[in-house]
Amino acid sequence: MSIRALSDAISELPYGLSEQVLSYARSLDVAAPEIFEDAGVPFSREIADTLVFIAGLRKLLSIVDSNYRVIDNVGAILENQQGGFSVRVGKADLSRGGDYHQALVTVRNELVELLSEYQILQFAQSLPYVDIVRELANGR
């Protein structure tokens, strides 16, 4: 169920990114019984499904975040090194402050905002899965 819910939620993603999200979520699904054991919580399919859905969101956020960080940091370091360059990959402009960089900033901010709205940002960002299972078992 949860993989299906996740798959439906990310149906607009390009195939390459969608596979990154789904394969990460599937690996979490396989590891779920062990995570429940480590959390000291009896295994529940319903909670495991929610956990797998959260794992997919975590991967989605990490894709956006890491791409933003790479472009932003490389741009800043290059500015410090020489200054005044634009960075081009094929036809794409990857310069800091360029369209792609700006789009990454917007998408990242909006995704963080969306996850915060549902009070699951911490789940998608940093909380260990063992702790997420405990919180979900306690009715979150």
Add this chain to the structure above:
Amino acid sequence: MDVSAVQKSIKQFLKKHKHTFLAINSNQSKALELAVTIGVSEHYRSKGYAIHVVNPKKSPKIFVVKTSTRGHPWNFTHLKFERDGVVYEGHMNLMVESAHDEGRYCVDFGLTKVGCVPDKATKKAWVAAKNCDLVTFAEVKKLVVYPMLLAQFLGIVHEIKPCFIHGKNPMGFVREDHLFPVLASLGNFSGNSSKIVEGYKSRNIRILVAENFDIRLARVRGKQQSNPFV
């Protein structure tokens, strides 16, 4: 947690930003290759090398990233690293000869002796750098570091610079503060892969695994550290 409400919102969000996600899909690997190039240059800067960015003659104000095996090297940016009169060059997606046979490989970043990769059009087609001209290299993956990835990278090192697996370091390698072959990754160590890397020391395998590379770059940018490989 209301999964179906989140599901609906995520779907709307992804629809709204469809073009950006298409761009991420297309730029992800390229951006990473650029990142490892910049990361390596920060290592050399931290060791006292001056870095010169050499852009193609026809676009001197544009840092042109080479992201595939195709294209002439003189149409792309390369870097020069200079310290005490010694100069090396850094090239992206560099074709290089095997250490063993007639094989040729493309490394994401290659550090070479100066002048062995043409910086202007040649009459005879240029194919690959000679193995003896390659000093070290770096590969980057958008993956977690898992055991088979490490095994694959060791295989690459074995084909290109086997001295770092069994043999001595090239003369002056440590004195000139070169990096051992680098595997940079966006992910962290998974499974028991950190144990495998710990074991390399006792096996005298000299490679450098830089997990969480995006976070390492952020620390360099924030001046919390000067070298992303430390």
